[in-house]
Amino acid sequence: MQKIEEMTLEEKVDELLVHQRRLQKLAIFRGILSFVTFFVLVILPIWGFYYLVDQLKNTAGFNFTEIGETLKRAENLLGPSNPSE
16 A cells, blocks of 8 residues: 555545445444344343243143232241241
């Protein structure tokens, strides 16, 4: 690569265009990488949690209200979990 002072105006413009194309490709790559990272770290865990809850809810013999009632009965048998109550 020549020194900037020795380059003609057309060569300087060509170098600037090449540099701008590189920056554009880098910006596109960073945008895609940011989207994939956001999807993996935010969207997939939320979707996975709801999928898991839905699977548990539809499993035979699994009922969230029964779990709550069982916990209440256990607390009544064992006494309050907080001694200040």
